[in-house]
Amino acid sequence: xxxxxxxxxxxxxxTVAHIKSFNYTKRNFVAIRSFMTADLQExxxxxxxxxxxxxxxxxxxxxxxxxSEQRAITHHEIETRLQGNLQLDRVTLYRVLEWLSEKGxxxxxASDDRVWxxxxxxxxxxxxxxxxxxxRCTKVTCLDGIDTAHNWPLPAGYHFQMAELTVKGLCAExx
Numbered sequence: 001x002x003x004x005x006x007x008x009x010x011x012x013x014x015t016v017a018h019i020k021s022f023n024y025t026k027r028n029f030v031a032i033r034s035f036m037t038a039d040l041q042e043x044x045x046x047x048x049x050x051x052x053x054x055x056x057x058x059x060x061x062x063x064x065x066x067x068s069e070q071r072a073i074t075h076h077e078i079e080t081r082l083q084g085n086l087q088l089d090r091v092t093l094y095r096v097l098e099w100l101s102e103k104g105x106x107x108x109x110a111s112d113d114r115v116w117x118x119x120x121x122x123x124x125x126x127x128x129x130x131x132x133x134x135x136r137c138t139k140v141t142c143l144d145g146i147d148t149a150h151n152w153p154l155p156a157g158y159h160f161q162m163a164e165l166t167v168k169g170l171c172a173e174x175x
Contacts, residue, residue: 040067051103061086062096063105063120072109072117072131072140109140110164131164134171143167 044063048055065081066073075093082088088096097118100106109117109131117140130146133139146167152160 040064043067047105051105053099053103057086058088058092058096059099062088062093063100066100066106066118066120069119070141072119072142074115074117076115078118111138111140111166113138130167132167132169132171134174135168136170136174139171139173140166141171 041060041064044060044067045055048059048063061082062078065078075090075097078097079088079090079093082093097106097108097116101108101118104121106118106120109119111117111133119140119142130143132141132143146165152163154160
């Protein structure tokens with residue numbers, strides 16, 4: 001289950017990145033966007049189905065939004081994207097995000113502005129990588145190439161669980 005779920009997540013991320021990397025005419029873009037939307041909706045359903053839990057519209061739509069993003073986004077940004085598609089109250093959305101996080105489908109990123117950001121996981125392994133946060137636009141991006149899992153020298157009796165590393169600066173759009 002983990003390998004196939006991991007593959008499905010990787011396919012979703014790669015599909016979005018591949019389609020977004022091309023320049024299309026406006027007419028082609030609309031057709032591709034609607035294909036991509038239907039494809040990611042189905043992938044979100046399948047990923048949730050593989051957890052063995054119920055496939056609900058709120059879980060599917062929330063995971064779909066996160067799969068569509070190339071960066072970590074806030075609860076508020078998710079809530080804004082849901083408007084018009086599915087009306088969820090804040091508490092329900094928090095519960096859905098917690099469920100997705102507990103199942104390892106998304107990861108939560110703590111930030112110094114005290115706002116959680118969420119991103120779909122590319123794989124089901126422990127979330128051990130750094131993040132980049134733009135100090136101007138506050139966009140948070142995963143830096144998968146920077147591994148934070150190290151054998152840190154800790155005092156006797158202490159046990160390492162995870163490290164959070166955030167690199168701050170200006171993103172390409174703000175620089």
